[in-house]
Amino acid sequence: MGTFGFIIHPIDVSDVARKFPIAKRLPGRLVETLASYLPPMKVSQITGVRSPYGEAEGWFVSVPLVPRLMLSLPEDKVLRKIIDACNKAKDLGAKVVGLGAFTSVVGDAGVTIRRNVDVAITTGNSYTVATAIEATEKAARLMEIDMDEANVLVLGASGSIGRAVSLIMADEGRHLTLCARDMGRLQKVADAIVSETGMVPRLTKDISAAVREADVIMCVSSALDAIIEPDDLKPGALVCDVSRPRNVSVEVKKKRDDVLIIEGGIVKVPGDVDFHFNFGFPPKTSYACMAETMLLALEENYTDWSLGREMPVARVKAIAELAKKHGFEVAGFRSFERPVTDEEIHRIRENARRRRAGKK
DSSP: OEEEEEEEOOSSHHHHHHHOGGGGGSOHHHHHHHHHTSOOEEEEEEEEEEETTEEEEEEEEEOOOOHHHHHHSOHHHHHHHHHHHHHHHHHHTOSEEEEOGGGGTSTTTTHHHHHTOSSEEEOOHHHHHHHHHHHHHHHHHHTTOOTTTSEEEEETTTSHHHHHHHHHHHHTTOEEEEEOSOHHHHHHHHHHHHHHHOOOOEEESOHHHHHHHOSEEEEOOOOSSOOBOGGGSOTTOEEEEOOSSOSBOHHHHHHOSSSEEEESOEEEOSEEEEOSSOOSSOTTEEEHHHHHHHHHHHHTOOSOOSOSSOOOHHHHHHHHHHHHHHTOEEOOOEETTEEOOHHHHHHHHHHHHHHHHHHO
16 A cells, blocks of 8 residues: 655644634734644544555645745744654655645755655645646636637746646647746746747736736746735636635635636545545545645655656656546636536626627
């Protein structure tokens, strides 16, 4: 049987309160600070991951730091916490450990962590990219968006996930705009695209202007706060928000019934999986980054699959093939923690048509 660990952390104080109910009665910043002094801890055991080709079990191990602290505390302190969590997973029996959410963003995307632990490490970013693109293209068809003609925007294109998404989209001939805060790093991504595909993408750091022009938006930024607001989006826009915390403001859901927001990277897990922990998903589904770690355990392929900020496209395609082999597949669409039905998509599409007609 394959074994794996997956490192999680609270996104906000409500996540801390799931483990420690008393946190509901205390000021949020105080809870965040108090939690940061806790050591990494086992949250649950994961059982029932099973395919015709293998079986795996694993453990969730928590690093008690919210994103704000992960980005504001000294980097070496944060990395030490993550390294300790990986060692905790190894002691539990894990032979490959996945880095969830901001634990895969801090520092150099897992490279330093791997140097300091005796266990295989992956960020899960390869399968995250594959599922996000698959979900986006499926949703685009339902929204009657022609991906060959659409203006596609990648927010956070200079990061590991954003770079791979951009390279694959460019290779598919998409009309690309890349957006990030660091124009130097963004230019390096553009240079790689030109070198590998011959396509020349547009580059910008003006998020609002880029969003207003986009038909399809891939959100893979590591921003702590929402960067897409209701007035930014054109009628009929499709947004795949892979980021946690999410890049799209909850106000978009309240005020825009003519745009489709989906959460990227949500996967059905084969077998009778039980996470013994509620992270807000329907039963037997997980984030794609978790699924990548499970896949490596099912294969008993204990290698560092996705590490660093320059993820090979070949790895994305290879993990997608492994997912098909074992029966992992993209789950139905979700938006702001709830399912999106075909009827809702039809209604959004019709509302967008009316809005566009009203502007003519």
